Amino acid sequence: MEIGSTLLRGNVCFNKINPLRSSDCWLPAACIIKARSAMDVALALLIVTTVHANFAVRSAGHNANSGFSSVGQQGVLLDLGEMNQITFNEDNSQAFIGPGSTWDEVYGALEAINLTVAGGRSGGVGVGGLILGGSLQSLFYCSFH
Numbered sequence: 001m002e003i004g005s006t007l008l009r010g011n012v013c014f015n016k017i018n019p020l021r022s023s024d025c026w027l028p029a030a031c032i033i034k035a036r037s038a039m040d041v042a043l044a045l046l047i048v049t050t051v052h053a054n055f056a057v058r059s060a061g062h063n064a065n066s067g068f069s070s071v072g073q074q075g076v077l078l079d080l081g082e083m084n085q086i087t088f089n090e091d092n093s094q095a096f097i098g099p100g101s102t103w104d105e106v107y108g109a110l111e112a113i114n115l116t117v118a119g120g121r122s123g124g125v126g127v128g129g130l131i132l133g134g135s136l137q138s139l140f141y142c143s144f145h
């Protein structure tokens with residue numbers, strides 16, 4: 001059974017997807033699961049909760065608090081960065097945005113159809129974290145930011 005892509009420390013790709021963005025905020029996980037679908041997330045959560053493993057969830061990892069979207073060497077990081085699809089229904093009245101999308105990706109996709117949304121002011125902030133209670137929402141986002 002395969003769940004997204006799973007990387008253990010020592011894997012050559014491990015540091016590429018877990019760059020040292022911040023030594024305080026991004027603790028080094030023992031294992032990273034990069035989910036690609038809701039089913040991946042469900043399976044990963046089933047496994048980590050069954051074995052009582054420490055785990056953390058990351059959308060874009062912008063939260064500045066240590067351990068919020070990272071977990072130390074005894075834990076599993078569930079990374080949603082590849083769940084970043086942005087699609088629209090037929091008449092563009094509904095958008096379907098993956099939690100791993102960043103706000104610059106969302107603004108870009110909406111701008112292409114002459115729409116926008118009140119989201120994060122800094123483009124690299126993730127949709128998942130901000131929607132669940134992130135801060136600094138910018139009501140009047142403009143492309144100068």
Ligand SMILES: Cc1cc2nc3c(=O)[nH]c(=O)nc-3n(C[C@H](O)[C@H](O)[C@H](O)COP(=O)(O)OP(=O)(O)OC[C@H]3O[C@@H](n4cnc5c(N)ncnc54)[C@H](O)[C@@H]3O)c2cc1C
Pocket residue numbers: 056057058059060061062063064068069080099119120121122123124125126127128129130132133134135136137138
């Ligand atoms: C340098 C910096 C600049 C910032 N600039 C801005 C800004 O311009 N505008 C703004 O609005 N905010 C800004 N913020 C704050 C930001 O909105 C919040 O930190 C937000 O939580 C980040 O969202 P994220 O998805 O990137 O974070 P993450 O760090 O990935 O997630 C934040 C929290 O939510 C949880 N979480 C994330 N996704 C999910 C999910 N799908 N399911 C369950 N739990 C989840 C994580 O476990 C973590 O606890 C900034 C923060 C920093 C550090």
